[in-house]
Amino acid sequence: MTNPGPWDADTLGLPDTGSTNQIYGTLVKVLADYVRPGDNARLSQVLGSPERIKVGALGKLPEYPYLTLLLDRTTSPGSNSYRESWRLEVQIIGKPLGQRTAVEWAMDLVDAALLGVVLSQPGSLLYCSLRQRATLPQFTDPAEIGTVGVRATFDFLAWPRALSRRLTP
Amino acid sequence: MDIDVTLTDNSENARRRYEEAARLGIDAAANVLVREVKKAFGSDYYKGGAFRGTLGVRGSITRTNAERGPSGWSAQVGTRFIEALYWELGHFNTFTRQHERVRIWEPTAIAQEPAMRAAFARVAKRVMDAP
Numbered sequence: 244m245t246n247p248g249p250w251d252a253d254t255l256g257l258p259d260t261g262s263t264n265q266i267y268g269t270l271v272k273v274l275a276d277y278v279r280p281g282d283n284a285r286l287s288q289v290l291g292s293p294e295r296i297k298v299g300a301l302g303k304l305p306e307y308p309y310l311t312l313l314l315d316r317t318t319s320p321g322s323n324s325y326r327e328s329w330r331l332e333v334q335i336i337g338k339p340l341g342q343r344t345a346v347e348w349a350m351d352l353v354d355a356a357l358l359g360v361v362l363s364q365p366g367s368l369l370y371c372s373l374r375q376r377a378t379l380p381q382f383t384d385p386a387e388i389g390t391v392g393v394r395a396t397f398d399f400l401a402w403p404r405a406l407s408r409r410l411t412p
Numbered sequence: 413m414d415i416d417v418t419l420t421d422n423s424e425n426a427r428r429r430y431e432e433a434a435r436l437g438i439d440a441a442a443n444v445l446v447r448e449v450k451k452a453f454g455s456d457y458y459k460g461g462a463f464r465g466t467l468g469v470r471g472s473i474t475r476t477n478a479e480r481g482p483s484g485w486s487a488q489v490g491t492r493f494i495e496a497l498y499w500e501l502g503h504f505n506t507f508t509r510q511h512e513r514v515r516i517w518e519p520t521a522i523a524q525e526p527a528m529r530a531a532f533a534r535v536a537k538r539v540m541d542a543p
């Protein structure tokens with residue numbers, strides 16, 4: 244999958260779960276807008292631009308650090324096709340090794356943003372039910388050497404409007 | 413009139429049988445995942461370039477025996493090739509000079525979850541129903 248471009252909140256009418264692009268845009272917005280209470284920490288302090296939040300595959304070498312999102316959606320059995328199980332993978336990759344602390348710090352913010360998210364609107368509900376997180380081992384040849392990374396998966400239960408909109412205008 | 417009543421406590425037998433059912437059920441579920449991941453590493457995987465073929469991942473996919481942990485029985489499915497992790501998670505490849513990613517393990521596990529649950533239930537039921 245290629246990145247179709249900036250996840251513009253106004254263009255997509257975010258937050259919303261009426262389409263897959265809106266779902267991705269909403270998740271990007273949640274991360275980009277999150278401000279941690281107490282120290283006002285934001286992801287932009289590490290990532291710089293929201294453009295460093297990528298959806299899906301990357302092409303050529305990006306600027307480090309960067310964050311990728313990838314979503315697997317599975318319809319839950321016995322839910323009349325309205326409920327889905329989502330597994331959202333978040334990777335934050337930095338280079339050189341000195342960015343280790345920065346990527347872990349950034350993932351702490353992602354944790355706080357996504358574990359706390361509850362999006363509820365007519366015909367739509369989603370919340371995070373489980374998170375797993377792991378620091379990636381040092382990659383070696385043929386992977387680029389000197390990168391540091393952390394990966395987390397967030398399991399959501401979701402009733403996206405993309406499925407319920409056939410009933411809800 | 414006196415009636416003799418004999419009570420037999422079978423709870424220990426039931427617990428043992430349940431443990432055996434869970435262990436064998438996990439074995440069965442792990443076998444499903446091993447088989448399906450090997451299938452997913454099919455011929456298409458090697459069309460992406462000669463390098464991937466040199467990994468020999470398919471033949472190395474194996475699983476551990478089921479083990480009892482604090483949260484129940486579990487088994488791990490994996491490979492000894494660390495390079496398979498790079499391809500699964502994505503990496504910038506020094507040969508192709510671009511980002512490479514071929515997700516196999518996790519999508520297969522997600523897709524096979526119903527089959528793994530069914531295998532577990534089938535085997536566990538057989539053990540629990542045994543005379």
